[in-house]
Amino acid sequence: MSSSTFKVVTIAGATGPLGFHIADAFLNDRSYKIKILRQKPESENKNASLLASKGAEIVYVDYNDRNDLVKALKETDVIVCAIGGAEFLAPQRALLVAAKEVGVKRFIPSEFGSDIKAITGELHPLHKVKVEFLQELEKSGMEYTIIVTGLFQEYFGTLGFDHKNKKAKLYADGNTKIANTSLPDIGKYTVESLKLPEARNGTIRVSAPVLTLNELLQKYEEITGSKWEVSYDLTVRERYKSNTDPVPTMLDDLSAYIAITLDIKDLHNDKFSFTPRPADEAISALVKS
Ligand SMILES: NC(=O)c1ccc[n+]([C@@H]2O[C@H](COP(=O)([O-])OP(=O)(O)OC[C@H]3O[C@@H](n4cnc5c(N)ncnc54)[C@H](OP(=O)(O)O)[C@@H]3O)[C@@H](O)[C@H]2O)c1
Numbered sequence: 001m002s003s004s005t006f007k008v009v010t011i012a013g014a015t016g017p018l019g020f021h022i023a024d025a026f027l028n029d030r031s032y033k034i035k036i037l038r039q040k041p042e043s044e045n046k047n048a049s050l051l052a053s054k055g056a057e058i059v060y061v062d063y064n065d066r067n068d069l070v071k072a073l074k075e076t077d078v079i080v081c082a083i084g085g086a087e088f089l090a091p092q093r094a095l096l097v098a099a100k101e102v103g104v105k106r107f108i109p110s111e112f113g114s115d116i117k118a119i120t121g122e123l124h125p126l127h128k129v130k131v132e133f134l135q136e137l138e139k140s141g142m143e144y145t146i147i148v149t150g151l152f153q154e155y156f157g158t159l160g161f162d163h164k165n166k167k168a169k170l171y172a173d174g175n176t177k178i179a180n181t182s183l184p185d186i187g188k189y190t191v192e193s194l195k196l197p198e199a200r201n202g203t204i205r206v207s208a209p210v211l212t213l214n215e216l217l218q219k220y221e222e223i224t225g226s227k228w229e230v231s232y233d234l235t236v237r238e239r240y241k242s243n244t245d246p247v248p249t250m251l252d253d254l255s256a257y258i259a260i261t262l263d264i265k266d267l268h269n270d271k272f273s274f275t276p277r278p279a280d281e282a283i284s285a286l287v288k289s
Contacts, residue, residue: 003195005077007032007033007075008033008035008075008077009026009032009035009076009077009080010034010037010059010076010104011023011026011034011036011037011080012083012092012095013037013083014047014051014056014082015038015047015048016047017152017154017183018152018186019080019082020050020183022186022187022191023187024184026190026191027054027055028054034055034056034057035056035057035058035059035072035076036048036056036057037072038060039062039063040060040062041060059072063091064094066094066098069094069098070101070102072098073099073102074102077104077105077106078105079107079108080190081095081107081108082110082112083110084110092109092133096136096137096140099142100142104142105143106142106144106145106194106200107143108145108146109130109144109146111134111147112148112186113148113149113150113151113258114150115261116130116134117131117134117203118264119261121260124257127261138201143200145199145200145202145204147186147190147193147203147204148179148206149189150179150181150207150210150262151179151180151181152181153180153181153182153208153277153283154183154282156286158255158258159171159213159216159258159259160259161217163283163286166229167229167230168228168229169231170233171256172213172234172259172260173234174213174214174217175213175214176260176263177210177212177263178212179205179207179210179262179263179267180208180210180211180262181206181207182276185206185208185276185277189272192273206267206268206269206272207264207267207269208277208278210263217230219279219283220283223284224287236248237257240253
């Protein structure tokens with residue numbers, strides 16, 4: 001792996017579950033100056049305090065104020081955006097505009113999930129806006145890396161696994177493949193991506209060993225030491241769209257969509273220096289929690 005020429009990495013959204021682990025991995029790596037952008041007004045946050053205690057500089061910005069953002073991004077070589085939530089697009093767009101103005105060298109957008117550019121079926125609205133942004137990013141001339149990680153292992157529950165009640169309500173066929181990565185490993189992959197030639201204007205796809213829904217269920221059963229009650233609901237998406245009884249919730253529809261978009265191909269795992277944590281360890285941790 002070659003060395004990186006970048007010196008200053010600025011992470012937006014570092015107080016969230018994903019951003020925290022990305023910032024933490026950069027701080028543990030000790031090769032970069034780490035700045036963390038937080039939205040104004042100033043507020044207390046446990047993750048921000050922890051990252052600051054490890055050496056991150058916390059900078060508060062108004063994402064609606066271009067001058068403020070430009071000032072905050074001065075000297076930044078790499079932006080990692082880990083902003084989430086329904087309103088993530090506007091601040092991410094503002095970051096891209098300011099990054100161009102400042103001369104930031106690389107932009108890593110808030111992706112870290114499905115390989116959305118490779119999805120052939122109808123896109124969920126959340127992915128639609130993400131794809132639109134990726135097109136804007138590619139057109140902007142800014143160097144970028146899209147990082148595709150599959151499902152966060154910590155979020156296996158969204159697939160319908162309920163370890164507390166030893167029940168699974170699955171929204172896709174049991175043979176559906178699920179790429180998955182732990183949050184700490186996503187942090188490490190993001191850090192190492194800066195040294196990979198493939199990451200320059202490219203998509204990096206990584207995952208712990210990919211398992212089917214049936215294989216995940218089997219692991220849950222082994223780890224909890226009991227047979228689970230399993231049901232399948234394979235018409236959630238159609239019922240949601242046509243408002244047919246029983247009408248699923250928006251979250252059930254999202255879970256059903258996610259389950260069928262995690263079969264990620266052409267992984268770059270062999271380009272990285274470490275082996276990702278397997279799903280078993282994540283499931284054990286979830287069951288103990
Ligand atoms: N693959 C998966 O399984 C999976 C699961 C969940 C999420 N994701 C993806 O991971 C990314 C991050 O998600 P997350 O859940 O970790 O993020 P999040 O917790 O929703 O947000 C992270 C941080 O972003 C900042 N933020 C939130 N809304 C903002 C806004 N409107 N303007 C400016 N800053 C804002 C906040 O930090 P401050 O207040 O400190 O600024 C917040 O703590 C997203 O792209 C999401 O789609 C993937």
